[in-house]
Amino acid sequence: MMDGAGSVDRRRFIKGAATGALASAVPGAMRAQDHNHEHQAVPSDPALRTKALESLLVEKGLVDPAALDALVDAFENKIGPRNGARVVARAWSDTAYKKRLLEDGGAAVEEMGFPGMHGEHVVVVENTAKVHNLVVCTLCSCYPWPLLGLPPVWYKSAPYRSRAVIDPRGVLREFGLDVADDVEIRIWDSTAEIRYLVLPERPAGTEKMSQEELAGLVTRDSMVGVGKVKAA
Numbered sequence: 476m477m478d479g480a481g482s483v484d485r486r487r488f489i490k491g492a493a494t495g496a497l498a499s500a501v502p503g504a505m506r507a508q509d510h511n512h513e514h515q516a517v518p519s520d521p522a523l524r525t526k527a528l529e530s531l532l533v534e535k536g537l538v539d540p541a542a543l544d545a546l547v548d549a550f551e552n553k554i555g556p557r558n559g560a561r562v563v564a565r566a567w568s569d570t571a572y573k574k575r576l577l578e579d580g581g582a583a584v585e586e587m588g589f590p591g592m593h594g595e596h597v598v599v600v601e602n603t604a605k606v607h608n609l610v611v612c613t614l615c616s617c618y619p620w621p622l623l624g625l626p627p628v629w630y631k632s633a634p635y636r637s638r639a640v641i642d643p644r645g646v647l648r649e650f651g652l653d654v655a656d657d658v659e660i661r662i663w664d665s666t667a668e669i670r671y672l673v674l675p676e677r678p679a680g681t682e683k684m685s686q687e688e689l690a691g692l693v694t695r696d697s698m699v700g701v702g703k704v705k706a707a
């Protein structure tokens with residue numbers, strides 16, 4: 476369950492958050508020097524409190540830092556995105572399920588046995604050849620975590636939160652995604668009440684794949700709308 480590199484990254488991030496060095500953790504061109512709006516110099520209150528609690532628990536020997544890392548790794552890389560991927564794979568394979576998912580995301584997700592959103596609604600938006608959906612939380616970091624796990628650092632960063640709205644095509648280009656001019660980009664701003672999940676386009680050449688094989692192709696980024704699913 477432990478992932479060495481992942482734990483180091485998380486530790487570095489916690490340290491970075493404490494010194495306000497969040498910008499170093501976001502993709503290159505989204506860094507502070509490239510634009511001139513205000514940045515969070517001080518980490519959020521919950522981030523500081525979490526760090527303080529973690530330090531205290533570790534110091535008193537009540538918590539093993541390795542166990543904490545394993546938990547975070549599970550939410551970040553194992554449980555989270557895989558649930559969302561299974562929802563997407565089923566929607567690709569089962570037309571009736573896809574219809575239910577787009578009409579009432581919460582009910583369709585619960586139908587798969589995944590935990591609810593704790594009072595929030597999940598809305599699923601479909602990418603097509605003509606529409607590309609992109610999810611952001613401009614206010615903080617709202618995210619459908621029972622489906623996608625913990626949000627990545629860039630999702631929580633001030634540059635992503637502002638630039639996804641101001642210059643979505645530029646942001647997508649930085650993620651390696653060129654969206655053609657004739658494709659409409661729709662931005663969805665997550666809130667405490669509504670969390671969005673992108674249903675990415677099914678790649679060509681996957682017609683014979685099982686749901687499990689399809690789920691293996693679906694990435695977290697494709698369900699946030701900053702990536703596409705590739706056939707292999």
Ligand code: FE
Nearest residue numbers: 612615616617
């Ligand atoms: Fe938020």
